Amino acid sequence: MNSSPDPQLPIDVAVDETHTFLGEVLPPPPARVIEVGGGRGEVAERLLGDGYALKLIDPSPTSVAAARRRGIDCVEQSWIDYGATEFGRTEFGASEHYDAALFVRSFHHITPVSEAAGIAAKCLVPGGCIVIEDFAFQTAEPALIEWCATTAERLRETGEFAPEAGTLLDHLLNDSRGPAEAWQHWGDDVHGIHSEDEMLTALQQHFTMDLRRSVPYAYRYFLTGLPNDASGVATARELLDAERRAIADGAFAAIGRRWVGSARITR
Numbered sequence: 001m002n003s004s005p006d007p008q009l010p011i012d013v014a015v016d017e018t019h020t021f022l023g024e025v026l027p028p029p030p031a032r033v034i035e036v037g038g039g040r041g042e043v044a045e046r047l048l049g050d051g052y053a054l055k056l057i058d059p060s061p062t063s064v065a066a067a068r069r070r071g072i073d074c075v076e077q078s079w080i081d082y083g084a085t086e087f088g089r090t091e092f093g094a095s096e097h098y099d100a101a102l103f104v105r106s107f108h109h110i111t112p113v114s115e116a117a118g119i120a121a122k123c124l125v126p127g128g129c130i131v132i133e134d135f136a137f138q139t140a141e142p143a144l145i146e147w148c149a150t151t152a153e154r155l156r157e158t159g160e161f162a163p164e165a166g167t168l169l170d171h172l173l174n175d176s177r178g179p180a181e182a183w184q185h186w187g188d189d190v191h192g193i194h195s196e197d198e199m200l201t202a203l204q205q206h207f208t209m210d211l212r213r214s215v216p217y218a219y220r221y222f223l224t225g226l227p228n229d230a231s232g233v234a235t236a237r238e239l240l241d242a243e244r245r246a247i248a249d250g251a252f253a254a255i256g257r258r259w260v261g262s263a264r265i266t267r
């Protein structure tokens with residue numbers, strides 16, 4: 001299992017949680033990992049610290065600049081464009097191959113999703129794996145939406161919680177249609193993100209899925225609204241525990257997804 005430094009910021013609680021999962025499923029260091037849509041590099045920094053040979057691909061200039069400041073080898077490009085030049089669209093002919101392709105909350109953004117999965121399969125060595133952490137917003141039950149709304153209201157009353165503009169929580173709390181209706185329109189109106197079915201269909205064209213797990217996810221929406229100090233870290237931990245307990249008690253189904261697949265590559 002990976003070891004992580006003590007969390008300093010609320011977001012670190014979520015990064016730790018992801019890092020622990022990756023410690024279970026990634027091939028051991030110094031395996032070569034390509035992290036697609038790695039953003040500002042919080043997860044990549046942990047993997048670099050573990051001794052992985054890591055490359056991060058992301059089209060966002062500001063995120064890539066932040067990731068580079070963490071010492072991460074980055075390419076500022078969309079996965080589809082990168083795959084077209086590096087791995088070819090039809091032939092398995094990559095100049096560089098990886099032991100694992102990692103997508104942390106990025107797979108739902110990448111279009112066309114079947115091409116995203118196909119490029120991932122082509123970039124891997126035989127026996128390589130795809131590792132995905134994502135979410136299935138369509139499976140959010142009314143009880144989960146209610147949990148988010150009441151948790152946000154409770155935290156807002158402390159005066160220490162400010163949901164970041166443009167986030168799902170902001171949308172849920174401020175949409176005149178109310179939280180349940182607002183959630184249903186989150187994917188369509190705001191992001192145009194892929195559903196769980198679309199993602200799994202694309203993956204199964206290229207991968208044999210070895211692991212499918214449902215995990216807490218909603219607590220992550222609160223983290224950027226919490227104070228960046230020890231009290232924010234404590235609240236982040238409480239929220240993760242509360243969501244875990246609610247799922248274990250059957251109050252609502254988990255919307256987080258973790259998937260691992262082995263590439264079906266024919267050379």
Ligand SMILES: C[S@@+](CC[C@H](N)C(=O)[O-])C[C@H]1O[C@@H](n2cnc3c(N)ncnc32)[C@H](O)[C@@H]1O
Pocket residue numbers: 036037038039040042057058059060063077078079080103104105106109110111
């Ligand atoms: C929700 S953020 C997740 C960032 C990071 N993995 C994390 O967990 O904090 C989604 C990321 O996917 C990236 N992304 C969006 N479209 C992409 C594409 N076509 N190719 C690669 N990355 C993409 C975005 O720039 C963004 O950094």
